[in-house]
Amino acid sequence: MAPCGLCLLGALLLVDVAARPANHSSVRERAASPGERELLPPDHLNGVRLEADGHLNKGFHQEVFLGKDTAAFEGDTEPRRSRRKLMVIFSKVDVNVDRRISAKELQRWIMEKTAEHFQEAVKENRLHFRAVDPDGDGRVSWDEYKVKFLASKGHDERAVAEKIKNNEELKVDEETQEVLENLRDRWYQADSPPADLLLSEDEFLSFLHPEHSRGMLQFMAREIVRDLDQDGDQRLSLPEFASLPAGTVESPQGQDMDDSWARDRKKEFEELIDANHDGLVTTEELEAYMDPMNEYSALSEAKQMIAIADENQNQHLEPEEVLKYSEFFTGSKLVDYARSVHEEF
Numbered sequence: 001m002a003p004c005g006l007c008l009l010g011a012l013l014l015v016d017v018a019a020r021p022a023n024h025s026s027v028r029e030r031a032a033s034p035g036e037r038e039l040l041p042p043d044h045l046n047g048v049r050l051e052a053d054g055h056l057n058k059g060f061h062q063e064v065f066l067g068k069d070t071a072a073f074e075g076d077t078e079p080r081r082s083r084r085k086l087m088v089i090f091s092k093v094d095v096n097v098d099r100r101i102s103a104k105e106l107q108r109w110i111m112e113k114t115a116e117h118f119q120e121a122v123k124e125n126r127l128h129f130r131a132v133d134p135d136g137d138g139r140v141s142w143d144e145y146k147v148k149f150l151a152s153k154g155h156d157e158r159a160v161a162e163k164i165k166n167n168e169e170l171k172v173d174e175e176t177q178e179v180l181e182n183l184r185d186r187w188y189q190a191d192s193p194p195a196d197l198l199l200s201e202d203e204f205l206s207f208l209h210p211e212h213s214r215g216m217l218q219f220m221a222r223e224i225v226r227d228l229d230q231d232g233d234q235r236l237s238l239p240e241f242a243s244l245p246a247g248t249v250e251s252p253q254g255q256d257m258d259d260s261w262a263r264d265r266k267k268e269f270e271e272l273i274d275a276n277h278d279g280l281v282t283t284e285e286l287e288a289y290m291d292p293m294n295e296y297s298a299l300s301e302a303k304q305m306i307a308i309a310d311e312n313q314n315q316h317l318e319p320e321e322v323l324k325y326s327e328f329f330t331g332s333k334l335v336d337y338a339r340s341v342h343e344e345f
Contacts, residue, residue, distance in 0.1 A: 067113030106302035
Protein backbone atom coordinates (compact mmCIF):
# COMPACT_ATOMS: atom_id res chain seq x y z
CA MET A 1 0.00 0.00 0.00
CA ALA A 2 1.40 3.36 -0.98
CA PRO A 3 2.53 5.60 1.90
CA CYS A 4 0.23 8.44 0.84
CA GLY A 5 -2.75 6.09 0.80
CA LEU A 6 -1.89 4.79 4.24
CA CYS A 7 -1.54 8.29 5.65
CA LEU A 8 -5.05 9.05 4.41
CA LEU A 9 -6.29 5.79 5.88
CA GLY A 10 -4.59 6.65 9.14
CA ALA A 11 -6.35 10.00 9.27
CA LEU A 12 -9.67 8.25 8.80
CA LEU A 13 -8.91 5.60 11.38
CA LEU A 14 -8.07 8.25 13.96
CA VAL A 15 -11.60 9.62 13.79
CA ASP A 16 -13.31 9.48 17.16
CA VAL A 17 -14.75 6.08 18.00
CA ALA A 18 -18.11 7.76 18.37
CA ALA A 19 -18.16 8.30 14.62
CA ARG A 20 -19.87 4.96 14.19
CA PRO A 21 -23.56 5.81 14.44
CA ALA A 22 -25.36 4.47 17.45
CA ASN A 23 -28.20 3.37 15.19
CA HIS A 24 -25.99 0.57 13.86
CA SER A 25 -26.20 -1.41 17.10
CA SER A 26 -27.68 -4.83 16.56
CA VAL A 27 -31.02 -5.82 18.04
CA ARG A 28 -29.20 -8.19 20.35
CA GLU A 29 -26.83 -5.46 21.53
CA ARG A 30 -29.67 -3.04 22.26
CA ALA A 31 -31.90 -5.49 24.08
CA ALA A 32 -29.48 -7.69 25.97
CA SER A 33 -29.50 -7.59 29.75
CA PRO A 34 -26.42 -8.74 31.74
CA GLY A 35 -27.86 -12.24 32.03
CA GLU A 36 -28.59 -12.45 28.31
CA ARG A 37 -25.12 -11.25 27.36
CA GLU A 38 -23.67 -14.35 29.02
CA LEU A 39 -25.84 -16.57 26.82
CA LEU A 40 -25.86 -14.66 23.52
CA PRO A 41 -23.00 -14.81 21.03
CA PRO A 42 -21.49 -11.33 21.41
CA ASP A 43 -21.63 -8.83 18.55
CA HIS A 44 -18.13 -7.57 19.42
CA LEU A 45 -15.24 -10.04 19.21
CA ASN A 46 -11.89 -8.84 20.54
CA GLY A 47 -9.14 -8.86 17.92
CA VAL A 48 -11.53 -9.40 14.98
CA ARG A 49 -11.73 -6.65 12.34
CA LEU A 50 -15.51 -6.68 11.97
CA GLU A 51 -18.35 -6.97 14.45
CA ALA A 52 -20.56 -10.04 14.08
CA ASP A 53 -23.20 -7.84 12.41
CA GLY A 54 -20.72 -6.69 9.74
CA HIS A 55 -19.90 -3.25 11.13
CA LEU A 56 -16.31 -2.12 11.60
CA ASN A 57 -14.61 -2.88 14.91
CA LYS A 58 -13.41 0.63 15.72
CA GLY A 59 -11.23 -0.60 18.57
CA PHE A 60 -9.43 -3.25 16.50
CA HIS A 61 -6.06 -1.48 16.32
CA GLN A 62 -5.93 -0.94 20.08
CA GLU A 63 -7.03 -4.52 20.77
CA VAL A 64 -4.27 -6.10 18.68
CA PHE A 65 -1.66 -3.71 20.10
CA LEU A 66 -2.65 -3.86 23.77
CA GLY A 67 -4.16 -7.32 24.10
CA LYS A 68 -5.82 -7.90 27.47
CA ASP A 69 -4.39 -4.55 28.69
CA THR A 70 -6.90 -2.65 26.54
CA ALA A 71 -9.26 -2.05 29.48
CA ALA A 72 -6.38 -0.83 31.67
CA PHE A 73 -5.60 1.98 29.23
CA GLU A 74 -9.28 2.89 28.85
CA GLY A 75 -9.64 3.33 32.61
CA ASP A 76 -6.37 5.19 33.23
CA THR A 77 -6.75 8.99 33.29
CA GLU A 78 -3.18 9.71 34.39
CA PRO A 79 -1.15 10.63 31.25
CA ARG A 80 2.27 10.08 32.80
CA ARG A 81 1.37 6.58 33.95
CA SER A 82 -0.14 5.79 30.53
CA ARG A 83 3.01 7.04 28.77
CA ARG A 84 5.15 4.83 30.97
CA LYS A 85 2.97 1.79 30.24
CA LEU A 86 3.10 2.53 26.52
CA MET A 87 6.88 2.69 26.57
CA VAL A 88 7.00 -0.61 28.48
CA ILE A 89 5.00 -2.14 25.64
CA PHE A 90 7.36 -0.53 23.11
CA SER A 91 10.32 -2.20 24.84
CA LYS A 92 8.61 -5.60 24.72
CA VAL A 93 7.82 -5.30 21.01
CA ASP A 94 11.37 -4.12 20.26
CA VAL A 95 12.93 -7.58 20.51
CA ASN A 96 16.38 -6.63 19.17
CA VAL A 97 16.52 -3.55 21.46
CA ASP A 98 17.45 -1.10 18.71
CA ARG A 99 14.74 1.37 19.82
CA ARG A 100 12.88 0.79 16.58
CA ILE A 101 9.95 -1.52 15.87
CA SER A 102 10.01 -3.36 12.55
CA ALA A 103 7.03 -4.86 10.75
CA LYS A 104 8.15 -8.39 11.67
CA GLU A 105 8.50 -7.45 15.35
CA LEU A 106 5.05 -5.88 15.34
CA GLN A 107 3.57 -8.87 13.48
CA ARG A 108 4.88 -11.21 16.18
CA TRP A 109 3.42 -8.93 18.86
CA ILE A 110 0.00 -8.72 17.14
CA MET A 111 -0.21 -12.50 16.95
CA GLU A 112 0.72 -12.73 20.65
CA LYS A 113 -1.87 -10.17 21.70
CA THR A 114 -4.55 -11.83 19.57
CA ALA A 115 -3.76 -15.12 21.31
CA GLU A 116 -4.36 -13.34 24.64
CA HIS A 117 -7.87 -12.42 23.52
CA PHE A 118 -8.41 -16.05 22.55
CA GLN A 119 -7.33 -17.20 26.00
CA GLU A 120 -9.68 -14.70 27.69
CA ALA A 121 -12.57 -15.97 25.56
CA VAL A 122 -11.82 -19.55 26.61
CA LYS A 123 -11.91 -18.56 30.30
CA GLU A 124 -15.22 -16.72 29.90
CA ASN A 125 -16.68 -19.58 27.89
CA ARG A 126 -15.94 -22.02 30.70
CA LEU A 127 -18.09 -19.95 33.07
CA HIS A 128 -20.89 -19.48 30.56
CA PHE A 129 -20.95 -23.17 29.70
CA ARG A 130 -21.41 -24.08 33.35
CA ALA A 131 -24.42 -21.74 33.45
CA VAL A 132 -26.19 -23.72 30.70
CA ASP A 133 -24.92 -27.15 31.87
CA PRO A 134 -26.10 -27.26 35.50
CA ASP A 135 -25.98 -31.06 35.69
CA GLY A 136 -22.32 -30.98 34.65
CA ASP A 137 -22.53 -33.80 32.08
CA GLY A 138 -20.37 -31.84 29.62
CA ARG A 139 -23.07 -31.71 26.92
CA VAL A 140 -25.82 -29.16 26.31
CA SER A 141 -28.82 -29.67 24.03
CA TRP A 142 -30.51 -26.91 22.06
CA ASP A 143 -33.61 -27.26 24.27
CA GLU A 144 -31.54 -26.86 27.44
CA TYR A 145 -29.94 -23.73 26.04
CA LYS A 146 -33.31 -22.35 24.90
CA VAL A 147 -34.72 -22.76 28.41
CA LYS A 148 -31.83 -20.76 29.92
CA PHE A 149 -32.02 -18.11 27.22
CA LEU A 150 -35.78 -17.56 27.63
CA ALA A 151 -35.35 -17.47 31.41
CA SER A 152 -32.85 -14.65 30.92
CA LYS A 153 -35.55 -12.85 28.93
CA GLY A 154 -37.93 -12.98 31.90
CA HIS A 155 -39.82 -16.21 31.17
CA ASP A 156 -40.48 -18.70 33.96
CA GLU A 157 -37.73 -21.31 33.63
CA ARG A 158 -39.76 -24.23 34.97
CA ALA A 159 -42.77 -23.38 32.83
CA VAL A 160 -40.65 -23.11 29.68
CA ALA A 161 -38.88 -26.40 30.43
CA GLU A 162 -42.21 -28.14 30.98
CA LYS A 163 -43.67 -26.82 27.70
CA ILE A 164 -40.59 -27.90 25.75
CA LYS A 165 -40.67 -31.34 27.40
CA ASN A 166 -44.33 -31.77 26.39
CA ASN A 167 -43.81 -30.30 22.91
CA GLU A 168 -46.23 -27.48 23.70
CA GLU A 169 -46.17 -24.14 21.89
CA LEU A 170 -44.05 -21.39 23.46
CA LYS A 171 -45.52 -17.91 23.31
CA VAL A 172 -42.70 -15.43 22.65
CA ASP A 173 -42.69 -12.07 20.91
CA GLU A 174 -41.68 -11.76 17.28
CA GLU A 175 -38.25 -10.26 18.02
CA THR A 176 -37.34 -13.04 20.47
CA GLN A 177 -38.52 -15.66 17.98
CA GLU A 178 -36.29 -14.17 15.28
CA VAL A 179 -33.31 -14.20 17.63
CA LEU A 180 -34.02 -17.83 18.56
CA GLU A 181 -34.12 -18.87 14.91
CA ASN A 182 -30.78 -17.22 14.22
CA LEU A 183 -29.28 -18.78 17.33
CA ARG A 184 -30.56 -22.23 16.34
CA ASP A 185 -28.85 -21.96 12.94
CA ARG A 186 -25.60 -21.02 14.65
CA TRP A 187 -26.05 -23.79 17.24
CA TYR A 188 -26.34 -26.48 14.58
CA GLN A 189 -23.37 -25.03 12.70
CA ALA A 190 -21.24 -25.26 15.86
CA ASP A 191 -22.20 -28.94 16.32
CA SER A 192 -19.07 -30.61 14.94
CA PRO A 193 -19.38 -33.85 12.91
CA PRO A 194 -20.60 -36.35 13.70
CA ALA A 195 -23.54 -34.14 14.64
CA ASP A 196 -25.36 -35.21 17.79
CA LEU A 197 -27.33 -31.98 18.41
CA LEU A 198 -25.40 -31.59 21.67
CA LEU A 199 -22.63 -29.04 22.21
CA SER A 200 -19.52 -29.81 24.21
CA GLU A 201 -17.62 -27.02 25.94
CA ASP A 202 -15.35 -26.61 22.91
CA GLU A 203 -18.32 -26.53 20.54
CA PHE A 204 -20.05 -24.01 22.81
CA LEU A 205 -16.92 -21.86 22.49
CA SER A 206 -17.34 -21.95 18.70
CA PHE A 207 -21.01 -21.01 19.17
CA LEU A 208 -20.18 -17.94 21.27
CA HIS A 209 -16.87 -17.09 19.58
CA PRO A 210 -16.80 -18.06 15.88
CA GLU A 211 -13.24 -16.74 15.57
CA HIS A 212 -12.10 -19.92 17.36
CA SER A 213 -13.38 -22.23 14.62
CA ARG A 214 -12.65 -22.23 10.89
CA GLY A 215 -16.12 -23.53 10.12
CA MET A 216 -17.81 -20.95 12.33
CA LEU A 217 -15.68 -18.13 10.91
CA GLN A 218 -16.89 -19.14 7.46
CA PHE A 219 -20.46 -19.22 8.78
CA MET A 220 -20.04 -15.74 10.28
CA ALA A 221 -18.72 -14.38 6.96
CA ARG A 222 -21.67 -15.93 5.11
CA GLU A 223 -24.08 -14.37 7.63
CA ILE A 224 -22.58 -10.92 7.12
CA VAL A 225 -22.75 -11.23 3.34
CA ARG A 226 -26.34 -12.47 3.58
CA ASP A 227 -27.37 -9.57 5.82
CA LEU A 228 -25.72 -6.84 3.72
CA ASP A 229 -26.26 -8.28 0.22
CA GLN A 230 -29.13 -6.37 -1.39
CA ASP A 231 -29.13 -7.72 -4.95
CA GLY A 232 -28.82 -11.40 -4.08
CA ASP A 233 -25.55 -12.10 -5.92
CA GLN A 234 -23.91 -13.41 -2.70
CA ARG A 235 -21.18 -10.78 -2.94
CA LEU A 236 -20.86 -7.31 -1.47
CA SER A 237 -20.47 -4.19 -3.56
CA LEU A 238 -19.17 -0.97 -2.01
CA PRO A 239 -22.66 0.61 -1.81
CA GLU A 240 -23.95 -2.51 -0.03
CA PHE A 241 -21.05 -2.57 2.41
CA ALA A 242 -21.18 1.14 3.21
CA SER A 243 -24.93 1.81 3.03
CA LEU A 244 -26.97 3.03 5.98
CA PRO A 245 -30.51 1.91 6.83
CA ALA A 246 -33.05 4.36 5.43
CA GLY A 247 -34.47 6.87 7.89
CA THR A 248 -31.86 6.41 10.61
CA VAL A 249 -30.29 9.89 10.43
CA GLU A 250 -32.33 12.38 12.43
CA SER A 251 -30.07 15.43 12.85
CA PRO A 252 -27.31 17.38 11.02
CA GLN A 253 -24.83 16.18 13.67
CA GLY A 254 -25.95 12.61 13.10
CA GLN A 255 -25.52 13.09 9.36
CA ASP A 256 -21.92 14.23 9.85
CA MET A 257 -21.21 11.16 11.97
CA ASP A 258 -22.81 8.87 9.40
CA ASP A 259 -20.79 10.48 6.58
CA SER A 260 -17.57 9.91 8.50
CA TRP A 261 -18.58 6.31 9.23
CA ALA A 262 -19.34 5.72 5.52
CA ARG A 263 -15.91 7.12 4.53
CA ASP A 264 -14.26 4.67 6.93
CA ARG A 265 -16.22 1.83 5.35
CA LYS A 266 -15.16 2.90 1.86
CA LYS A 267 -11.44 2.94 2.69
CA GLU A 268 -11.68 -0.38 4.52
CA PHE A 269 -13.53 -1.98 1.58
CA GLU A 270 -11.24 -0.68 -1.18
CA GLU A 271 -7.84 -0.97 0.48
CA LEU A 272 -8.14 -3.90 2.90
CA ILE A 273 -11.04 -6.25 2.18
CA ASP A 274 -11.37 -6.33 -1.63
CA ALA A 275 -8.15 -8.31 -2.15
CA ASN A 276 -8.33 -8.52 -5.96
CA HIS A 277 -9.70 -4.96 -6.34
CA ASP A 278 -12.59 -5.99 -8.59
CA GLY A 279 -15.10 -3.87 -6.68
CA LEU A 280 -16.80 -6.88 -5.09
CA VAL A 281 -16.13 -8.74 -1.86
CA THR A 282 -16.72 -12.48 -1.75
CA THR A 283 -17.35 -14.59 1.34
CA GLU A 284 -13.80 -15.94 1.00
CA GLU A 285 -12.27 -12.44 0.93
CA LEU A 286 -14.33 -11.42 3.94
CA GLU A 287 -13.34 -14.54 5.86
CA ALA A 288 -9.62 -14.01 5.17
CA TYR A 289 -9.93 -10.37 6.26
CA MET A 290 -11.66 -11.33 9.51
CA ASP A 291 -9.44 -14.30 10.46
CA PRO A 292 -7.58 -13.08 13.59
CA MET A 293 -4.87 -15.77 13.34
CA ASN A 294 -4.01 -15.15 9.69
CA GLU A 295 -0.26 -14.39 9.78
CA TYR A 296 -0.34 -12.57 6.44
CA SER A 297 -3.14 -10.32 7.72
CA ALA A 298 -1.15 -9.70 10.91
CA LEU A 299 1.86 -8.61 8.82
CA SER A 300 -0.35 -6.36 6.70
CA GLU A 301 -1.81 -4.87 9.86
CA ALA A 302 1.69 -4.30 11.26
CA LYS A 303 2.78 -2.49 8.08
CA GLN A 304 -0.37 -0.38 8.13
CA MET A 305 0.12 0.60 11.78
CA ILE A 306 3.72 1.54 11.13
CA ALA A 307 2.87 3.62 8.07
CA ILE A 308 0.28 5.60 9.99
CA ALA A 309 2.81 6.85 12.57
CA ASP A 310 6.05 6.61 10.56
CA GLU A 311 6.73 10.33 10.18
CA ASN A 312 10.41 9.96 9.19
CA GLN A 313 9.52 7.28 6.60
CA ASN A 314 12.15 4.77 7.74
CA GLN A 315 9.65 1.84 7.76
CA HIS A 316 9.94 1.50 11.55
CA LEU A 317 8.20 2.85 14.64
CA GLU A 318 10.25 4.92 17.06
CA PRO A 319 9.31 5.93 20.62
CA GLU A 320 8.44 9.51 19.69
CA GLU A 321 6.14 8.33 16.92
CA VAL A 322 4.30 5.82 19.10
CA LEU A 323 3.74 8.46 21.78
CA LYS A 324 2.62 11.08 19.28
CA TYR A 325 0.09 8.67 17.77
CA SER A 326 -0.90 7.18 21.13
CA GLU A 327 -4.59 7.75 20.40
CA PHE A 328 -4.35 5.32 17.48
CA PHE A 329 -2.43 2.68 19.43
CA THR A 330 -4.20 2.94 22.81
CA GLY A 331 -7.31 5.07 22.36
CA SER A 332 -5.77 7.70 24.68
CA LYS A 333 -4.20 10.98 23.59
CA LEU A 334 -0.98 11.55 25.54
CA VAL A 335 0.44 15.08 25.46
CA ASP A 336 4.10 16.21 25.51
CA TYR A 337 5.21 13.10 23.64
CA ALA A 338 8.53 14.54 22.41
CA ARG A 339 9.76 15.39 25.89
CA SER A 340 8.23 12.47 27.74
CA VAL A 341 9.97 9.83 25.61
CA HIS A 342 13.25 10.80 27.28
CA GLU A 343 11.65 10.66 30.71
CA GLU A 344 10.17 7.20 30.22
CA PHE A 345 13.19 5.47 28.62
